[in-house]
Amino acid sequence: MKILVFTDAVDKLDNWKSQGAEIFYLTSRTLPNEIDDVRFVLDKYHFPDPQNLLYRKENQEYKDLAEELIPSIFIEDDCESIGGENEMTYPYIRPETKSKIHSIIVDEFAGIDNLPDDLCDLERHETI
Numbered sequence: 001m002k003i004l005v006f007t008d009a010v011d012k013l014d015n016w017k018s019q020g021a022e023i024f025y026l027t028s029r030t031l032p033n034e035i036d037d038v039r040f041v042l043d044k045y046h047f048p049d050p051q052n053l054l055y056r057k058e059n060q061e062y063k064d065l066a067e068e069l070i071p072s073i074f075i076e077d078d079c080e081s082i083g084g085e086n087e088m089t090y091p092y093i094r095p096e097t098k099s100k101i102h103s104i105i106v107d108e109f110a111g112i113d114n115l116p117d118d119l120c121d122l123e124r125h126e127t128i
Helices: 009-018 032-044 062-069 119-124
Strands: 025-027 053-055 073-077 102-106
Touching: 025 032, 025 062, 032 053, 053 062
Parallel strands: 025 053, 073 102
Antiparallel strands: none
């Protein structure tokens, strides 16, 4: 398994956590050994809250996880290499739940390094 780690991502997440954010991760992996591998990487690189790794169980879709969690901010990449918006999560969330979630879309493989450091600014950040 090849994994890309963006060097400033951990610092960015730690900064948001220090401001009161609770960090969750959503993985595409569904097999127990693969989920363990992702959790291992989160631990190894000192990502905050590695226990908050969410994954789809039988018959679940990504939107189901987001609708259960209802995060105040949901950051995802644009899935450009695998089909774009059709493969994203936010577009499929029910409208009544979408209204409670601020969506931020980043370019695929661009990471979160360029997002605002301040949580208040992040909550107002608009995807370009």
